[in-house]
Amino acid sequence: MQRRACDILIVGGGGAALYAALRACDANPRLRILVASKGLLGKSGCTRMVQGGYNVVLDPADSFDKHYDDTLRGGALINDQELAWTLVTQAPDRIFELENAYGCYFDRNPNGTIHQRALAGQSFDRTVHRGDLTGIELMGRLCEQVLLREIEILNEVRGLELLFDRSRRAICGALLLDHHSGALVAVKAKAVLLATGGAAPLYRITAASLEKSGDGMAMAFRAGAEFADMEMMQFHPTGLRAGDSALTGTVLEEGLRGAGGHLLNACGERFMDRYDPARLERSTRDRVSRASFLEIRASRGSPEGAVFLDVRHLGKEFLLKSSPGMYRRCLSIGLDMATDLVPVTPTAHFQMGGIRIDTRCRTSLEGLFAAGEDAGGVHGANRLGGNGVAESMVFGAIAGDALAEHAAHAALSEPDPRRLEEIAARLERPRDGRGSACALRREIGSVAWEDLGIIRSAASLARAATALDAFEEKVDLLPIPGARGGNSVLEETLNIRNLIAVARMICRAAALREESRGSHYREDFSETSPGGLYNIFLRRDEDATIAADVRPVRFTRRRPEELALETVIPGASVEAVPGLSEKAP
Amino acid sequence: MTRHVILRVKRANVASTQRDFDVPVPTVAGRVLDLLLYAREYLDPTLEFRYACRVGMCGSCAVTINGREALACESSVAELPAGAVLEVAPLAGLPVRRDLVVDLDPFLATFIHAEAGLKPRQPRLREVPVIPPGGAERALIERHNGCVTCGACTAATSRLLGAAGTLGPAALNRVLMLALDERDAKGHERLARVAGDAALAGHDTLGPIDELCPVGIPLSAGLRELRTRL
Numbered sequence: 001m002q003r004r005a006c007d008i009l010i011v012g013g014g015g016a017a018l019y020a021a022l023r024a025c026d027a028n029p030r031l032r033i034l035v036a037s038k039g040l041l042g043k044s045g046c047t048r049m050v051q052g053g054y055n056v057v058l059d060p061a062d063s064f065d066k067h068y069d070d071t072l073r074g075g076a077l078i079n080d081q082e083l084a085w086t087l088v089t090q091a092p093d094r095i096f097e098l099e100n101a102y103g104c105y106f107d108r109n110p111n112g113t114i115h116q117r118a119l120a121g122q123s124f125d126r127t128v129h130r131g132d133l134t135g136i137e138l139m140g141r142l143c144e145q146v147l148l149r150e151i152e153i154l155n156e157v158r159g160l161e162l163l164f165d166r167s168r169r170a171i172c173g174a175l176l177l178d179h180h181s182g183a184l185v186a187v188k189a190k191a192v193l194l195a196t197g198g199a200a201p202l203y204r205i206t207a208a209s210l211e212k213s214g215d216g217m218a219m220a221f222r223a224g225a226e227f228a229d230m231e232m233m234q235f236h237p238t239g240l241r242a243g244d245s246a247l248t249g250t251v252l253e254e255g256l257r258g259a260g261g262h263l264l265n266a267c268g269e270r271f272m273d274r275y276d277p278a279r280l281e282r283s284t285r286d287r288v289s290r291a292s293f294l295e296i297r298a299s300r301g302s303p304e305g306a307v308f309l310d311v312r313h314l315g316k317e318f319l320l321k322s323s324p325g326m327y328r329r330c331l332s333i334g335l336d337m338a339t340d341l342v343p344v345t346p347t348a349h350f351q352m353g354g355i356r357i358d359t360r361c362r363t364s365l366e367g368l369f370a371a372g373e374d375a376g377g378v379h380g381a382n383r384l385g386g387n388g389v390a391e392s393m394v395f396g397a398i399a400g401d402a403l404a405e406h407a408a409h410a411a412l413s414e415p416d417p418r419r420l421e422e423i424a425a426r427l428e429r430p431r432d433g434r435g436s437a438c439a440l441r442r443e444i445g446s447v448a449w450e451d452l453g454i455i456r457s458a459a460s461l462a463r464a465a466t467a468l469d470a471f472e473e474k475v476d477l478l479p480i481p482g483a484r485g486g487n488s489v490l491e492e493t494l495n496i497r498n499l500i501a502v503a504r505m506i507c508r509a510a511a512l513r514e515e516s517r518g519s520h521y522r523e524d525f526s527e528t529s530p531g532g533l534y535n536i537f538l539r540r541d542e543d544a545t546i547a548a549d550v551r552p553v554r555f556t557r558r559r560p561e562e563l564a565l566e567t568v569i570p571g572a573s574v575e576a577v578p579g580l581s582e583k584a585p
Numbered sequence: 586m587t588r589h590v591i592l593r594v595k596r597a598n599v600a601s602t603q604r605d606f607d608v609p610v611p612t613v614a615g616r617v618l619d620l621l622l623y624a625r626e627y628l629d630p631t632l633e634f635r636y637a638c639r640v641g642m643c644g645s646c647a648v649t650i651n652g653r654e655a656l657a658c659e660s661s662v663a664e665l666p667a668g669a670v671l672e673v674a675p676l677a678g679l680p681v682r683r684d685l686v687v688d689l690d691p692f693l694a695t696f697i698h699a700e701a702g703l704k705p706r707q708p709r710l711r712e713v714p715v716i717p718p719g720g721a722e723r724a725l726i727e728r729h730n731g732c733v734t735c736g737a738c739t740a741a742t743s744r745l746l747g748a749a750g751t752l753g754p755a756a757l758n759r760v761l762m763l764a765l766d767e768r769d770a771k772g773h774e775r776l777a778r779v780a781g782d783a784a785l786a787g788h789d790t791l792g793p794i795d796e797l798c799p800v801g802i803p804l805s806a807g808l809r810e811l812r813t814r815l
Contacts, residue, residue: 040645040689043638043643044637048638049640095713096710096711099768100708100710100768103705103763103766103768105726107718109718111715112716133642143734144696209643242614245613245619246622246639246658332659332661333613334614482631
């Protein structure tokens with residue numbers, strides 16, 4: 001086992017991780033900062049894949065109050081109101097920094113002011129973007145800034161477990177696994193940030209970057225941290241359905257529905273008129289996903305399980321201007337959006353639930369911080385498009401500042417040697433078991449999709465709970481051939497173990513919430529209950545069971561009655577977007 | 586019936602340097618990435634390659650496919666006839682870690698050497714500056730933006746022209762963008778650093794390298810533009 005020490009350990013390589021590293025470094029350039037990224041820094045994770053953009057109040061006609069109310073309404077009123085307020089009020093400073101300090105190129109209006117568009121659920125055009133491939137811009141610029149600073153990067157080194165000090169009270173580092181050498185690396189740190197991303201790839205069909213497996217959440221769960229809103233998982237309604245290709249599940253951006261795209265079932269019916277006749281395809285992500293799922297389940301989808309996105313009437317010129325990246329992506333699989341129907345399926349997209357944090361990104365464990373998708377509470381029961389990457393930037397920055405502050409007065413501690421030994425012993429267990437990691441992963445994905453997914457019930461959740469127990473036994477029997485270095489089977493086994501830990505929390509919270517709210521839909525409790533304004537907090541007990549605590553939402557800034565009205569969506573405001581179009585075919 | 590092709594993987598750091606996998610072509614939208622995933626899942630769990638986003642945004646999966654650099658996730662196999670041989674090798678000019686996985690650090694070091702990141706004039710400005718998109722500089726930046734740092738162009742430069750004395754087109758492309766960027770404070774210093782670059786001195790066009798960029802950045806035109814600014 002290798003041993004390292006640093007001031008700040010950041011586990012993760014996406015937007016929140018990079019932002020935290022930059023801010024911590026700039027707060028105090030003498031800090032020794034170590035970033036351990038499971039994939040390549042800045043190339044793994046989901047910030048890269050952001051299409052729509054970043055929600056921020058910049059126009060004098062817009063306001064924090066409007067953005068805030070949209071966010072709470074979108075979240076079905078159970079957001080942590082302080083976290084959501086932090087998101088809204090700090091979003092502008094991060095855009096100024098991304099533009100002026102880190103050099104991002106955001107699309108402009110012809111007069112040179114920044115261009116903002118509206119995604120679903122917004123009362124104002126407040127999404128800053130670069131074409132429909134905003135993530136490349138953000139991550140490209142953040143990466144180069146990280147490369148140019150004294151920040152040590154460990155590429156393809158994943159977090160395995162958090163380490164406690166001898167008092168077993170505070171987190172004092174983490175145990176990492178170097179993919180290439182197979183070395184275990186015990187890192188002592190004054191402060192640890194988890195920013196590894198969520199667990200949407202738990203599901204058979206997902207939009208997320210496929211290397212993600214909720215590692216940060218699973219590590220925090222095993223260490224006993226408290227979680228919030230774990231029943232809340234967002235499904236995006238228009239994931240591409242491309243047979244057995246890895247492209248299946250990748251998102252076709254929301255702007256296509258916003259601009260007037262239709263959804264058709266296999267009979268050619270515009271089925272949204274049966275589910276939400278007023279808003280049709282412009283309804284919220286959860287409702288459109290549910291409708292598509294039900295159509296497919298009722299055998300009104302295509303044989304491979306898809307409905308169809310029809311944007312033919314919008315015309316080639318418009319599509320090329322508004323969604324050049326999506327147009328090119330479809331063309332590359334032989335579909336011309338201007339003349340062809342595009343097969344789509346709901347796809348697991350974003351995890352609202354996560355590690356409970358405060359407005360300084362502190363978790364319930366001393367020395368442990370979380371940001372981005374690892375953390376829960378900002379989005380409540382449903383995230384608005386454009387609020388996800390804003391969260392990564394805003395809370396990544398807060399985490400960076402908080403880590404630097406914490407490191408300034410904390411000391412390095414020796415990890416509890418017993419825990420280190422236990423973890424190492426588990427990795428060294430006999431490797432000649434049975435089963436296949438890939439097959440087990442597929443099995444878990446199917447169970448999650450059918451029973452823990454878009455539509456749930458007491459019966460489906462009981463089935464899932466039983467299945468997860470069985471998976472937990474199976475994963476310990478998986479054979480792991482060969483040495484630990486460069487071993488994709490070992491990596492997949494670790495992924496599966498983490499996904500099961502997250503799935504168990506989702507299952508437990510979903511069973512407790514006996515109503516439907518936001519992205520959580522119970523067939524057996526299909527209405528939103530006025531008594532449902534609570535959050536479910538989970539943590540792992542000493543005996544490995546999950547303890548739950550249900551607490552009422554704290555209405556520190558808005559009462560529910562103040563938010564009784566629906567968000568007023570301005571008329572179709574999706575216009576031609578400057579940028580990128582000249583590169584499209 | 587499912588059509589099969591031969592996926593020939595040039596492997597390094599294992600006993601045999603080449604291995605053929607008999608793999609089915611997905612019925613819809615098959616990519617080279619799908620063939621690699623199939624080979625690893627069903628034929629050889631030790632096969633190592635990189636990927637993450639699967640939609641051409643992360644640039645992790647650049648490899649050499651039939652002698653040409655490309656992203657595995659964007660390279661269609663739909664047109665391959667049954668029994669065709671598709672040869673996949675690691676990127677040229679970079680140390681191979683295992684199978685198709687190269688050490689990208691020397692490539693990333695080209696950006697560090699070029700100081701290819703904004704050195705801001707006004708880092709603490711608390712507004713978004715008004716910059717009309719129609720200006721000549723901005724229009725040029727727009728054409729050269731969108732790099733996913735996959736390394737394809739730099740690997741091809743090393744393969745076709747030799748790596749000696751050049752940072753490669755990717756880092757130089759970013760230097761050009763920064764030279765055009767009114768927010769940057771390091772323009773001349775950065776240009777001076779790359780003034781002796783072999784790619785700038787030697788070539789009017791990068792020839793086939795121009796066609797390789799997965800996001801369509803006009804690399805040769807960029808080098809010519811950069812030369813005029815030295």
